[in-house]
Amino acid sequence: MEEANVRIVIVEDDKVIREGYRFLIGEKQGYQVINTYSTAEQAIKKLSEDNPDLVMLDVGLPGMSGIEAIPKIKSLLPHTLILICTVHDSEDIIFRALTNGASGYLTKNSSAVKIMESIREIMQGGASMSANVAQLVIRSFQRNSHSPLSRRETQILEEIAKGKNRRVIADELFIDNETVKSHIKNIYAKLNVHSKADAIRTAKENKLI
Amino acid sequence: MEEANVRIVIVEDDKVIREGYRFLIGEKQGYQVINTYSTAEQAIKKLSEDNPDLVMLDVGLPGMSGIEAIPKIKSLLPHTLILICTVHDSEDIIFRALTNGASGYLTKNSSAVKIMESIREIMQGGASMSANVAQLVIRSFQRNSHSPLSRRETQILEEIAKGKNRRVIADELFIDNETVKSHIKNIYAKLNVHSKADAIRTAKENKLI
């Protein structure tokens, strides 16, 4: 035997897409579609019986959204993996899906080959994202390269964002308390703010830290 | 004509791997290996002439590491894309590569097919990660599901981590200053800390926020 059967459940309100997925997966060796549902509510009622290894989930479902469904599925079946397959590629939805516990995110232009490949990757203990999703995720890690803040100022603002106070920052950087204070004054002037919270917010909005 | 030629430069110290990549890419229609280098220093000297669309970069180079080389390459050629191809898959290295400006990260067990696919994905305006890298990245977004903190406490600690003070948090949550203070006392007790900075650090280390 090559590998155990992968038990898959599909949650998708569009019948054509749902049956398309069922057909696509059903014909593949080692993969089995246990059940399909058109709403998250229906799926959640039956999932414990179905006991799937992987749930393919749309986000644009009527009633409970796929995003809301993720933590509920995860609490019912903690070891079940979730692959989001959807047309929605807004940054907000993608990040909420991933923080809520999804192991993969494909946008719907993904080919049949890509979908099967993602399922394989996820089942082999990894995760998977389509190229446009990966781009958003990677971009979220990157800094603005045209920061108005100097290197030292950026460094100090990062420490402030960790909740450290001036004295601690000064000690760690081997500089005087007053020097840290001066840097903070300059940071506030450059960002046009007057408090820690505003500086942190502004800096994060502009990817300065 | 299908598409313009993609100009690729390879930076890799292992000759066998370097020539393997060169052969793999060179035989593909639409892709051209302009040059290969065994160190980042050599590559950086010549990159402006080579003017590549994409640089395949190892991280474990002698001398300047691939990680350090990324921002230097990006400042020389801002529109050149960088694909990391390496055996190193430690969390720290991966995140440093992505924050420094890499558009993709493949670990070296990636097949020839996967490598070409990644190059195509990146060139088509996206990004790419191998499954194990994607897993680390996604995991970094997710919370610990066994938090000792209550929902309210987590929420308040998140606001503290944004640099907000008790009064502002109280106003935003429509509760009293003293209530916020009580929550903070309970947070500190649960995390066994005695300051904002320690609470934030402990919470982040344990993915509570």
Added chain:
DNA sequence: GAATAAATCCCCCATTAAGGGGGAGCCCCG
């Protein structure tokens, strides 16, 4: 060579925030 930015340090000042102590009422769930 002068101007500029960055990084360092030094005073003044008043106000606010933080942390620790103790206590208490209400609600819900098991």
Added chain:
DNA sequence: CGGGGCTCCCCCTTAATGGGGGATTTATTC
């Protein structure tokens, strides 16, 4: 009925913050 969660109240001292005004030195740039 007990405990966790959420809410609010009082006491207290110390630490931190934000704004004002400087100064010096070292690089780098024009």
